[in-house]
Amino acid sequence: MNVRTLCLSILYEGEATGYDIRRLSVEGEFAYFVEASFGSIYPALAKLEVDGLVTSRTVPQAGKPARKVYSITDAGRDAFAEELLGPLGDDVFRSPFLLLARFARILPAELVEQRAKEHLERLSASTRKLTDLAGEGSCSPADQWVINYGRAVLGVAEDYLRTHMHELTKLAKADPRKDAAE
The missing domain is CATH 1.10.287 (Helix Hairpins)
Known part of the structure; x- marks a missing residue:
């Protein structure tokens, strides 16, 4: 599984920011699947948006920079399901x-x-x-x-x-x- 699929899996469950995706992939419920860095999440989200698999909207915040919130599209849901149909790679264990x-x-x-x-x-x-x-x-x-x-x-x-x-x-x-x- 790659970062792109991880992003789609999290967005499949609901809207999220890049920060939310990082948090869920490190300490949240998705931490057991793939670890993702900010340096890999944001390029993956940008590519997913270009490909029409996710959309984003900017949400202003008082006293803070605006947040970019991502949502999965129907095409993104289909792409995620298609990814799960493919062969799985080996589990990775590092200790x-x-x-x-x-x-x-x-x-x-x-x-x-x-x-x-x-x-x-x-x-x-x-x-x-x-x-x-x-x-x-x-x-x-x-x-x-x-x-x-x-x-x-x-x-x-x-x-x-x-x-x-x-x-x-x-x-x-x-x-x-x-x-x-x-």
Whole structure:
């Protein structure tokens, strides 16, 4: 999925500004699909507008610059549905924690254990956030399915880290100063 499709997916649900699209793709309900920067959102919106898939209107604000609010057109709805009919790409998973785990052998064991505990807390916080979303009652059945999928994936990661954290810590150096002196 690309930024263009992400923009259409958010606009499919209702009007939004470029800022709204960025917020929803980073911390909102669309954050699990594609991450998008302002540098990619605004060119995508401009191209979508040229292609007749979205329209925009300028909304003045008191004491602030005017906002540009985008809406999806019928052609945009059709294009979005068409995009979903195509083959899906691979899921993309990136994790700074896994990079640390990969190189645990060059780090102090205390630091590796601390980072693992911090990561475990982030996983738990993400699970709680999804649980709260599921409990709000405003989710469609499809939203509920996606939330439950996310909770299951996070649950497996949490369980694995809780069960195997000691193995990761064991991979780390017991005393990095001693190893450096040798």
